[in-house]
Amino acid sequence: MIIRQLFRVALPCALMAGAVGVAGYQALEAADHFDPPARTGSDTNTVGFDIAADIADLYAFHDVxxxxxxxxxGGPSATNLxxxxxxxxxxxxxxxxxxxRTDIEFPIEIRFGRDGANPGIEVRNLPGESLLRGPVERNLTxxxxxxxxxxxxxxxxxFDPQGLRDSRATGNLSFNNARNRFAGLNSTFVIIGIPRGLIDRGQPLDIWTSSARIRS
Incomplete structure (x- = not known):
C-alpha cells in the first residue's frame, strides 16, 4: 500500500514573524481514514484492513x-487503545x-521497533542528521x-461521513458541522519539527508521504 499527499508550503521572510502561509494545495491519490467510497462511516468493517499502513493525514505548517x-x-481509534x-x-x-519540485532532497524514513516490551522509533535522513532513535511518547531532539x-x-x-453519503444519495448538500466522525477518537502521529535554517531555501517546500509494508 502506498498513499501519497502533496503539500506546497510557502515560507515567508522573517519579517512576517509568526505568520503561517500555505501557497496552494494539491493532492495526489488523496489519503484518508479508511478507503472510499464505502469505508467512511462508524459501521466500517476493518477486518483484513491494513490500519497501521493507512496514512490518514499529512500536515505541514511553520512558525517563525x-x-x-x-x-x-492507525485511526480513528478508541482512546483506550x-x-x-x-x-x-x-x-x-x-x-x-x-x-x-519532484526532486527529493530529504527522504525522511520512519520505522518502529521495540526495546523489550517498549516501542521505539527510528528516523533516518533528517536534515544534517543521519539517524535518531528513541522511545515513543517522548520528545526526542x-x-x-x-x-x-x-x-x-x-x-x-x-468530517461528517453521514452527510457525504446523504449528499451523494440525494444530490443535495447535507453536511452537518455538529456531526464529527472523529470526535473523541485518537490516531497515531509522528511529528517532526525542523529549524527553518536547515530546510528553508527561500522557495516553497513540496512535501509528500508514502507508506510501504515489508513482506516476505
Whole structure:
C-alpha cells in the first residue's frame, strides 16, 4: 500500500514573524481514514484492513522558527487503545526544497521497533542528521535542534461521513458541522519539527508521504 499527499508550503521572510502561509494545495491519490467510497462511516468493517499502513493525514505548517511535518495513521481509534507501532511498515516523508519540485532532497524514513516490551522509533535522513532513535511518547531532539515525537493524539480531523453519503444519495448538500466522525477518537502521529535554517531555501517546500509494508 502506498498513499501519497502533496503539500506546497510557502515560507515567508522573517519579517512576517509568526505568520503561517500555505501557497496552494494539491493532492495526489488523496489519503484518508479508511478507503472510499464505502469505508467512511462508524459501521466500517476493518477486518483484513491494513490500519497501521493507512496514512490518514499529512500536515505541514511553520512558525517563525520551525517547519513542522506530521503524519497520522492507525485511526480513528478508541482512546483506550495504544498506538500502532508496526515494525514492518516503512513511512517516508519526502521534502523537496530546491530545483525541480519532484526532486527529493530529504527522504525522511520512519520505522518502529521495540526495546523489550517498549516501542521505539527510528528516523533516518533528517536534515544534517543521519539517524535518531528513541522511545515513543517522548520528545526526542538532535544536536542541531530537530525535534521528533511519536505517540497517540486526539485526531484533529473533522468530517461528517453521514452527510457525504446523504449528499451523494440525494444530490443535495447535507453536511452537518455538529456531526464529527472523529470526535473523541485518537490516531497515531509522528511529528517532526525542523529549524527553518536547515530546510528553508527561500522557495516553497513540496512535501509528500508514502507508506510501504515489508513482506516476505
Amino acid at each position: 522558527n520551525n517547519v513542522y511535518l506530521a503524519i497520522g495513521f 495504544p498506538g500502532f507501532y508496526d515494525p514492518d511498515v516503512l513511512y517516508t516523508i519526502n521534502v523537496s526544497n530546491t530545483g525541480t 538532535t544536536s542541531n535542534g530537530i525535534m521528533v515525537r511519536a505517540g497517540v493524539f486526539d485526531d484533529p480531523f473533522n
